[in-house]
Amino acid sequence: AQSVTQPDxxxxxxxxxxxELRCNYSYGxxxxxxxYVQSPGQGLQLLLKYFSGDTLVQGIKGFEAEFKRSQSSFNLRKPSVHWSDAAEYFCAVFMNRDDKIIFGKGTRLHILP
Amino acid sequence: NAGVTQTPKFRILKIGQSMTLQCTQDMNHNYMYWYRQDPGMGLKLIYYSVGAGITDKGEVPNGYNVSRSTTEDFPLRLELAAPSQTSVYFCASSYSGDEAFFGQGTRLTVV
Structure with missing residues (x-):
């Protein structure tokens, strides 16, 4: 079955x-x-995307993600977090054959001062 | 530049009532989506559409209906509201498989 897993x-x-926030997907x-990132009470904002080509992609706010085909993973990374990064983060996949976008359950990031 | 507009922002329904959540986009996107978001469950796809006149079921379609008579509008209909439909509903649009743009959400409570 098609799925997106965010284990944390x-x-x-x-x-x-x-x-580093983890994301794995299951798709043929x-x-x-x-x-995507979601601040409390807000909609979702795109951080970055991968379609093809270079497997390391850069996004906004200093985020990057790496696509690893062999692991069916697309983990999000940031070298140094800021208090303003506290939010909920969602991994999503567009299933090309089915024309739909499926989301993971999200990872809530807390920042200690 | 409006993007994706959802109305209403908040609504309280009684069990058994019906309502329509409105969604309109001004970006000429062909794909539109409805999701519901519940705590700890992420976003679940209810229905989606790849163009005017075409709709398809997502992960959790039961209790909902949609129509897509124009490119701009994609209303979501709840016919017999149930407490299980208490949620935050998000509409989104995209051009084919590209980035989805989201509305600000509708917080629905069924009592």
Whole structure:
């Protein structure tokens, strides 16, 4: 079955520390991949996307993500987090054969001062 | 530059009532989506559409209906509201498989 898995429901890091949020997908082909961020009470904002080509993609706010086909993963990283990065992060995939976007359950990021 | 507009922002319904959540986009996107968001569950796809006159079921379509008579509008209909439909509903649009743009959401409570 098609699915997107974000194994970490909550992650807490100290301000200035590095961050990695995990995402794995299950799909019979290579999908289009996205990371979105949601601040409380807000809609979702795109951080970055991968369609093809270079497997390391850069996004807004200093985020990057790496697509690993062999692991069906698209992990999000940031070298040094800021207090303003506290939010919920969603991995999403566009299933090309089905024309739909499926989301993971999200990872809530907490930042310690 | 309006983007994706959802109305209403908040609504309280009684069990058994019906309502329509409105969604309109001004970006000429062909794809439109409805999601519901519940705590700890992420976004679940209710219905989607790849163009005017075409709709398809997503992961959780039961209790909902949609129509897509124009490119701009994609209303979501709840016929017999149930407490299980208490949620935050998001409409989104995209050009084919590209980035989805989201509305600000509709917070619905069924009592």
């Amino acid at each position: 429901i909550h992650i807490t890091v100290s301000e200035g520390a590095s961050l 082909a290579t999908p289009y991949l996205f990371w």
